[in-house]
Amino acid sequence: xxxxATAGELLLLPYFAVxxxxxxxxxxxxxxxEEQVPVLLSLPVQRGGFRPLFQNHMGVYTLxxxxxxxxxxxxxxxxxxxxxxxxxxxxxxxxxxALMRMMMRCPSRLYNFPVRLYLxxxxxxxxxxxxxxxxxGLEEMHGSRVANAYHVPSVxxxxxVGIFFSEYGGRLSMTLSWKDGCLSxxxxxxxxxxxxEDLGSPVP
Numbered sequence: 001x002x003x004x005a006t007a008g009e010l011l012l013l014p015y016f017a018v019x020x021x022x023x024x025x026x027x028x029x030x031x032x033x034e035e036q037v038p039v040l041l042s043l044p045v046q047r048g049g050f051r052p053l054f055q056n057h058m059g060v061y062t063l064x065x066x067x068x069x070x071x072x073x074x075x076x077x078x079x080x081x082x083x084x085x086x087x088x089x090x091x092x093x094x095x096x097x098a099l100m101r102m103m104m105r106c107p108s109r110l111y112n113f114p115v116r117l118y119l120x121x122x123x124x125x126x127x128x129x130x131x132x133x134x135x136x137g138l139e140e141m142h143g144s145r146v147a148n149a150y151h152v153p154s155v156x157x158x159x160x161v162g163i164f165f166s167e168y169g170g171r172l173s174m175t176l177s178w179k180d181g182c183l184s185x186x187x188x189x190x191x192x193x194x195x196x197e198d199l200g201s202p203v204p
Contacts, residue, residue: 012130014080017041018065018073019198020128020163025070026194027187036067039126041080062096063087073198125160127153134168153177161191174203 021039028037042062069079087093134149150173151164159182164175174195183191192203 014084015077016130016165017128018070018076018080019195020126021065022070022073022076022198023163023191023194024126024161025067026190027183029067030187030190037070038064038066039070040064041126127160127162128164130165132166134166148173151175163195172199174199176203 021041025037025039040062041064063080063083065076065080065083070076129151131151135146138146138149140146146168148171149166149168151166153162153164153175159179161179161183162175162177164177166173166175176191176195178188196203
């Protein structure tokens, strides 16, 4: 209900991407209180035209969300949606695909140079997704009732976190994962507090 009131039913991905970004921003802001903390975010975009059989049919859209834009949930969600809509309106997914194909053939040193120049400092990762509804209508498997289903994440590297949302039977599940040593106990609590505030539900 909070999601629908904030962003509308059609904006699932930007809504949950903003929630994940705000949680990471809370941690980085605590580490560097004197700095503005933007988050570089990637969102999937459906590829058009020819799509290879054995490759992902989703492209990627990368954008920078500023600290000011992330200050509150509702404005942050709408700012992200406007950027996403502008990206699609300008028909940039094709250009992004061409860039990614070129980067696939680049040596890693060349690939990392603009990233390090642009972002500066230490690199970290945020894996995030709303993976959708799991197996709609599936109530039983191998003779047992299915009570819930949720995403099982991989380990992030470089050190970072993963925040994944999924749904089953009208229930929203969140999986929070992190690489050992990248978050202090206080930072983990900050992240949980941000997630709980935005989701409107306690995070254990």
